[in-house]
Amino acid sequence: MSDTLVQITDHIWIFPRDEDSSRMQPNVGIIVTPNHTVLVDGGNSPRHARRIMVALDDIQAPAVSYVIYTHSHWDHVFGSMVFGASAVGHELCHKTLYEMAARTWNTSYVLDEIQRNPARESGLRAMMKAMEDWRNFRIVQPELVFAHLMTLHVDDVRIDLEHVGGQHSPDSIVVRLPEAGVLFTGDCFHLPPLHMGKPDDTLDYAMMRSLMSTEYDHYIDGHSEPLTRKAFSKLAKG
Numbered sequence: 152m153s154d155t156l157v158q159i160t161d162h163i164w165i166f167p168r169d170e171d172s173s174r175m176q177p178n179v180g181i182i183v184t185p186n187h188t189v190l191v192d193g194g195n196s197p198r199h200a201r202r203i204m205v206a207l208d209d210i211q212a213p214a215v216s217y218v219i220y221t222h223s224h225w226d227h228v229f230g231s232m233v234f235g236a237s238a239v240g241h242e243l244c245h246k247t248l249y250e251m252a253a254r255t256w257n258t259s260y261v262l263d264e265i266q267r268n269p270a271r272e273s274g275l276r277a278m279m280k281a282m283e284d285w286r287n288f289r290i291v292q293p294e295l296v297f298a299h300l301m302t303l304h305v306d307d308v309r310i311d312l313e314h315v316g317g318q319h320s321p322d323s324i325v326v327r328l329p330e331a332g333v334l335f336t337g338d339c340f341h342l343p344p345l346h347m348g349k350p351d352d353t354l355d356y357a358m359m360r361s362l363m364s365t366e367y368d369h370y371i372d373g374h375s376e377p378l379t380r381k382a383f384s385k386l387a388k389g
Contacts, residue, residue, distance in 0.1 A: 156181065156206050159369050159377060160331045162308070164210070166194075166203045168374050175226040175277040177373040179203055180219075180335050182328065184306035187216040191326050191335045192373070193238070193291070194230025196281040201233055217303065219312065220293060221337025221373065222320040223247040224344075225278055231291040239303070240293035241314045243322035252290040270346035317358050318343050325362065332368040341372070359387035 156164040162183045169176035176199060180191025188207060194200040207215070218231045220240035228248065231238055240248070254260065261279050265272045282288070295301070303310040311327040316339070323339035340355040340362075342348055362370070363384055370383040378386065 154202050154206055156210065157377070159333055159371070163328065163331055163333050165371060165377065166206055172374065173273070173277060175274065175281065177226055177338075178371060178375075178377075180326065180371060181207065181212070182305070182308065182310065183210070183212050184308045186213055187305050188212045188214065189303070189305055189308075189310065190215055190218045190234065190236070192221055192227040192337070193218045193234065195226035195278075196229050196283070197233050197288070198230075198283055199281065200230030203230070204233060216305070217295075218291070219303075219310070219326055220244050220248075220324075221326065221335065221339070222323045223251070224320060224338070225251075226281070227337070227373065228290065229278075229282065229288075232289050237295060238291045238293045239295040239297075239301070239312065241322045241324050242296050242298050243314075244324075245293045245296045247322060248290055248292045252292055256288055256290075257285045268346065273345060315339050315358065315361075318352075318355055320344075327367075329366045332366065334362065334364075334367040334370050336362060336370060336372045338373040341374070353389070354386075356387055356389040359383070363387060 157167050158164050164181040166179040168178045176195050182189040215234040215236040218236050218238045223244040261275050265275050299314050301312040312324050314324050317323050319338045319341040326335035340358040342352045368380055370378045
């Protein structure tokens with residue numbers, strides 16, 4: 152488990168995923184402008200987010216102004232409360248997180264959820280492991296909400312957000328930085344969540360092919376190593 156940032160371009164990094172997939176710690180994108188830092192996803196817990204904050208201090212990044220949610224799954228949003236920033240997400244993400252925020256999150260609640268839906272046990276136990284302390288926990292809901300497309304202009308950086316949906320989560324978006332040649336795909340082409348999947352599920356290769364573009368040299372998803380355009384194109388062939 153490394154806390155060393157991986158630099159993608161001059162002003163874009165990732166706080167890398169944990170290679171132990173059972174920990175469900177995804178890549179978190181870091182976009183640094185002269186006066187702001189924008190995160191792509193907020194981490195899987197406040198503990199994860201605090202580690203990200205230390206890494207941001209190491210590169211003397213400005214304060215975090217926005218956290219863009221690629222989708223509403225807990226491992227991408229539960230750390231956001233640490234940053235004190237505005238969250239950005241699709242309208243379906245907003246709806247889901249609004250409903251999630253109304254629940255009483257603690258160990259007893261999660262254990263009850265395992266009893267109600269045993270198929271979710273591995274993911275929920277990963278959640279409990281990530282969340283060392285539920286006290287004062289809150290889910291940060293998106294303040295900036297969009298239906299299909301949104302463009303953020305942060306200092307001199309253009310960030311394009313597009314809703315793509317998909318089998319992993321219907322609220323999935325991609326985050327495009329065309330001037331930097333970077334595309335954050337979140338989990339949009341990944342398998343459905345384990346408790347919803349079928350034995351013959353595959354990556355959504357059609358989704359991957361739809362994301363191919365000569366504009367992008369770097370493709371970054373939620374749980375894998377960053378890929379070059381060539382490597383992503385090869386993977387998309389199935």
